[in-house]
Amino acid sequence: MKLSVLSEALRNLVRRPSTIRYPVARELTVAPGSRGRHYADLMKCIGCSLCAIDCPANAIAMEKLPQPLKHNPRSQYPVVDYGKCVFCYQCVFVCPVKAYVTSEVFEMADYSIYTSRDLSLATIKSGGE
Numbered sequence: 001m002k003l004s005v006l007s008e009a010l011r012n013l014v015r016r017p018s019t020i021r022y023p024v025a026r027e028l029t030v031a032p033g034s035r036g037r038h039y040a041d042l043m044k045c046i047g048c049s050l051c052a053i054d055c056p057a058n059a060i061a062m063e064k065l066p067q068p069l070k071h072n073p074r075s076q077y078p079v080v081d082y083g084k085c086v087f088c089y090q091c092v093f094v095c096p097v098k099a100y101v102t103s104e105v106f107e108m109a110d111y112s113i114y115t116s117r118d119l120s121l122a123t124i125k126s127g128g129e
């Protein structure tokens with residue numbers, strides 16, 4: 001018994017680790033189609049709030065648009081709080097105009113990407129209607 005433990009310990013000394021040194025080593029891949037960071041394309045969003053109403057995690061807040069857009073009469077858009085989001089994509093499915101841009105990006109432990117606000121605001125084309 002003791003010998004087998006000792007041999008196992010010796011084997012582990014030379015074995016490649018089962019874990020990776022994340023985030024130092026970024027060798028991670030995710031399965032195609034994995035649900036990652038998402039945000040509303042404001043050139044499509046009509047401000048209906050359906051995504052916010054349907055979100056099971058209460059992770060979406062409707063905010064005022066910084067400029068009027070003709071196709072968005074309520075002048076509001078959804079901001080996803082990635083700290084609350086459970087990435088079920090219910091918001092993506094329920095949107096009547098398919099406004100959500102989806103991705104497989106899952107690394108969001110950073111204050112600068114805490115919400116979808118900047119990503120959505122960047123979709124407004126200059127002189128947007």
Ligand code: SF4
Binds near residue numbers: 055
């Ligand atoms: S993916 Fe799910 S939890 Fe996240 S914002 Fe959309 S509806 Fe809410």
Ligand code: SF4
Binds near residue numbers: 045047050095096
């Ligand atoms: S459901 Fe779609 S159109 Fe409605 S507020 Fe959300 S992103 Fe905009």
